[in-house]
Each structure stands twice: as C-alpha cells, then as structure tokens.
Amino acid sequence: MRPLSDTLLRLTALREAGAAIGTRSGSQRLTELTGFGGNPGALRAFAYVPERLPRSAPLVVVLHGCTQTASEYDLGAGWSALAEQAGFALLFPEQVRGNNFNLCFNWYEPGDSRRGKGEAASVRQMTEAMIVAHGLDRRRVFVTGLSAGGAMASVMLATYPEVFAGGAVIAGLPFGAAASVPEAFDRMRGYGGPSEAALATAIRKASPHKGPWPSVSVWHGSADYTVSPSNGEAVLAQWRGVHGLDPDPSHTEIEAGHTRRTWRDAKGRALLEHNLVAGMGHGVPLKPDGSAGGGVSGAYMLDVGLASTRAIAAGWGLIDEAEIPLAAKLARARAPGAIGLPPARKPTAKPTLPNVSAIGTVIEDALRKAGLMK
Structure with a gap:
C-alpha cells in the first residue's frame, strides 16, 4: 500500500484537472439518448448514428477517461468521423459529477x-436500447475505452461477455483488480493486485456465461506514468487465462x-x-493527419x-x-468470426435516436426480456 500522502497528491491532481474540463470543446456530432431503462448507475448516454446506416450495422460502445466528456473523447479519438465513413453506430456512456x-x-x-x-448495468441497458432502436447486429457489438x-x-467484457464480440482496453486495468479508491491508486501505480490465476477466475465468476469469450486488444504506452504498463500485461494475462492460451x-x-x-x-x-x-x-495513440x-x-x-x-x-x-497505414496494420486483430460490413444499400430516411413516446414500450419489453429491467 502506498503512503496516504501519495494518494492525496494524486486525488488533488485529478481534482484540478477535473475543474478545468469546462474550458475544452468537443465533438458536435453526438445526440443525447434518454429513456433507456432504469439507469441504476445514473449515467448519461450519447449516441451517433450515420445518415446512411446499413441494416444490421455494428455498434461500438466508447468509454471516455477521467476528466473527459463523451464529446471531448469523440473529437480526440475520431470515432464518429470513422463511423460516418464506414457505416456503424456509436454509443458514448458519460459519467456525471454526482457519481465521481x-x-x-x-x-x-x-x-x-x-x-x-450500478454503472455496469446502465451501460448494458443503453446498449440494449441502441440495438433495439436501430436494428443493430447483436453479433457485432464492441466496447473500448481509455x-x-x-x-x-474490462468490466463490461467480464460482466456481459455474451453481449460483446470484442473489446479494446487503452491504458486501462483488468477486471477485479481493485475494490476501493486506495486499491485503485495502488493498481494504477503497478503495486499489488490479484494473481494471474485469480484474475482469470474473476471473469469466470462475473457472469453465468461459459463461452465463447470476446477477443481483446490491449494498448499501452511504455512511458505511461499514470497507469503503469504492468496493468496492460495484467489485462493480457487475465484474458489469456480465460481463453486458455499459452504464455508465449x-x-x-x-x-x-x-x-x-x-x-x-x-x-x-x-x-x-x-x-x-x-x-x-498516458493516452490514446493517434495519427491525426492524412486520410x-x-x-x-x-x-x-x-x-x-x-492511428x-x-x-x-x-x-x-x-x-x-x-484503409489504414502500414504501422497501424501491425495492430489489426480479427475478432473470432468477425464479419465485414454488409453491401451498401440504398439510403433511407435519416435515422434518429429513440423517441421515448414512440418506441419506449418496445425498448422496455426488450430490457425486461434481457433481465435488465423489472
């Protein structure tokens, strides 16, 4: 356990960073999603749906980092620009200060x-609402975050592995690594934590699911002094154990x-x-310039x-x-059974986000059937 003074210094740094976020601008593409269920985690939700969304399109759930908003993360990472180009939907859960x-x-x-x-259930509910509202492909739902x-x-992949075909954990930590703020700070610094076997067991016990399991892509900077690169290795080991893969x-x-x-x-x-x-x-690796x-x-x-x-x-x-440069091609990782986008279809009227009064009953019925709402 690190000294209390170390934890307090880090909390102060995060608080100062959080106070400054109002000075930053973000993407203007996102629209707020409401009426997606009981929302036990009291999160907000934003979405982006391209005008020419193919039938049974994929969905990517994107989770921002500390001190960020959904729109800021979208602007920085470029997800909605890519979704517009490629034809897939996006969901951006957003944290609120009342929670953190x-x-x-x-x-x-x-x-x-x-x-x-809590928050995990809220993300699951809003994911289901997006799938139902836009007729998205349940086989191609993915999650990523910084x-x-x-x-x-990591939490969503572990607790709802039947929902996600794959995930990308950027400068993150493994599921079950901490259960309190002091433990969270220790793990971020690379101190302590469960064994590799215990981490794999934590995923197996997190849901009744018995497989197949999502594919996982881990990204980390070698000079990350906010979340130690050892955490990327821990995420790797956790899922290697679940998939039954060799160490090498x-x-x-x-x-x-x-x-x-x-x-x-x-x-x-x-x-x-x-x-x-x-x-x-500490951050998302980008290549902002060029097509x-x-x-x-x-x-x-x-x-x-x-990129x-x-x-x-x-x-x-x-x-x-x-469509990606040579260096980025090194980072490709086909998910099990990954399927390309369906052929382009004649565009229909511009899709809109769920109108609660019109389709709320449909969404609520789907949430109840999925056990996400009483």
Missing part, C-alpha cells in the same frame, strides 16, 4: 462493476517503436493482442503516428485494412 467528481467511471466500486449493478474508461471496458504469443511484430504480440487459437483466429507503444505516455489517420491531438490524445482508432476498427472488421 473527476468524471471517472467507478470501475473499482463493487456496486458499479458487477453484473446487474484509462478509467478502459478499466470500465503466436506472433510478434516490431516496427517504428510499436510492438504487437498476437495470440491465436488452433484455428488461427486472433483472440488476444498486446500493443506496446515505445515512449508513449488514413483521424482524431485531434490534445490532452490524453497523443500524436505518435499510429489506433482505425486499427481497432479494422481488427473488428468494421473497415477495410487497406
């Missing part, structure tokens, strides 16, 4: 990080300071990957010449690999 002053998702709180509880959002992505990777690639290790099953499917970006600090890049550099959005958003989307089969 620094706008961190409470990934370490048992009441918010368990199946059917830092506390990355840790919350099936393949390793190194180029331009980016090391990618991949673990494949007996059928050659990439189930797990670990991306370590040499010299990068094969995207996003806007800034706080926690780091221009390192690596991770596109690489993650390509790994899930959401965009063609030819």
Whole structure:
C-alpha cells in the first residue's frame, strides 16, 4: 500500500484537472439518448448514428477517461468521423459529477462493476436500447475505452461477455483488480493486485456465461506514468487465462517503436493482442493527419503516428485494412468470426435516436426480456 500522502497528491491532481474540463470543446456530432431503462448507475448516454446506416450495422460502445466528456473523447479519438465513413453506430456512456467528481467511471466500486449493478448495468441497458432502436447486429457489438474508461471496458467484457464480440482496453486495468479508491491508486501505480490465476477466475465468476469469450486488444504506452504498463500485461494475462492460451504469443511484430504480440487459437483466429507503444505516455495513440489517420491531438490524445482508432476498427472488421497505414496494420486483430460490413444499400430516411413516446414500450419489453429491467 502506498503512503496516504501519495494518494492525496494524486486525488488533488485529478481534482484540478477535473475543474478545468469546462474550458475544452468537443465533438458536435453526438445526440443525447434518454429513456433507456432504469439507469441504476445514473449515467448519461450519447449516441451517433450515420445518415446512411446499413441494416444490421455494428455498434461500438466508447468509454471516455477521467476528466473527459463523451464529446471531448469523440473529437480526440475520431470515432464518429470513422463511423460516418464506414457505416456503424456509436454509443458514448458519460459519467456525471454526482457519481465521481473527476468524471471517472467507478470501475473499482463493487456496486458499479458487477453484473446487474450500478454503472455496469446502465451501460448494458443503453446498449440494449441502441440495438433495439436501430436494428443493430447483436453479433457485432464492441466496447473500448481509455484509462478509467478502459478499466470500465474490462468490466463490461467480464460482466456481459455474451453481449460483446470484442473489446479494446487503452491504458486501462483488468477486471477485479481493485475494490476501493486506495486499491485503485495502488493498481494504477503497478503495486499489488490479484494473481494471474485469480484474475482469470474473476471473469469466470462475473457472469453465468461459459463461452465463447470476446477477443481483446490491449494498448499501452511504455512511458505511461499514470497507469503503469504492468496493468496492460495484467489485462493480457487475465484474458489469456480465460481463453486458455499459452504464455508465449503466436506472433510478434516490431516496427517504428510499436510492438504487437498476437495470440491465436488452433484455428488461427486472433483472440488476444498486446500493443506496446515505445515512449508513449498516458493516452490514446493517434495519427491525426492524412486520410488514413483521424482524431485531434490534445490532452490524453497523443500524436505518435499510429492511428489506433482505425486499427481497432479494422481488427473488428468494421473497415477495410487497406484503409489504414502500414504501422497501424501491425495492430489489426480479427475478432473470432468477425464479419465485414454488409453491401451498401440504398439510403433511407435519416435515422434518429429513440423517441421515448414512440418506441419506449418496445425498448422496455426488450430490457425486461434481457433481465435488465423489472
């Protein structure tokens, strides 16, 4: 356990950062989603639906980091710009200060990080509402997040593995690593934590699901002093244990300071990957310039010449690999049974976000059938 003074200093730094977020601007593309269920975690929800959304399109759930908002994260990472281009829907859960002053998702709180509880249940409810409202493909639902959002992505993959085909944890932590604020700070610094076997067991006990399990892509900077890179290794080990994969990777690639290790099953499917970006600090790796890049550099959005958003989307089969640069191609990871987007169809009228008065009953019925609402 680190000294109390260390924890207090870190809390103060986060509080100061949180107080400054009102000075930043974000994406103007997102629309608020309401009426998505009981919302036990008291979160807000925002969504982006392209005008030309194909039938049975994929859904990506995107979780921001501490001190960020949904629109800020979208602007920085470039998810909605890519969704418009490729034709998939986006859901952005958003934390509120009433839950966490620094706008961190409470990934370490048992009441918010368990199946059917708090914030995890709210994210599940809003995910179901999006699927029902827009006729999205349940086989192609994915989740990603940065830092506390990355840790919350770990929570969603562990507690609702039947919902997500794959996930991408960026500068995050493994599920079940902490159960209090002091433990959370220790784990972020790389101190203590459950064993690899205990971490894998935590996922198996987090839901009644027995497999198949989601594919997982882990991203971390080697110079991350906010969330130690050892946490990326812990996420890797946790899912390696769940998938029953060997400690040694099936393949390793190194180029331009980016090391990618991949673990494949007996059928050659990439189930797990670990991306370590040499010299990068805490944040999302970006390549803002050029047609094969995207996003806007800034706080926690780091221009390192690596378009991770596109690489993650390509790994899930959401965009063609030819659309990403060579360095980012090293980060591709096909999810088990990943399917490309369906052929383009004649565009219909612009889709809108759920009108509660019109389709609320449909959504509520679906939530009840899924056991997400009484």
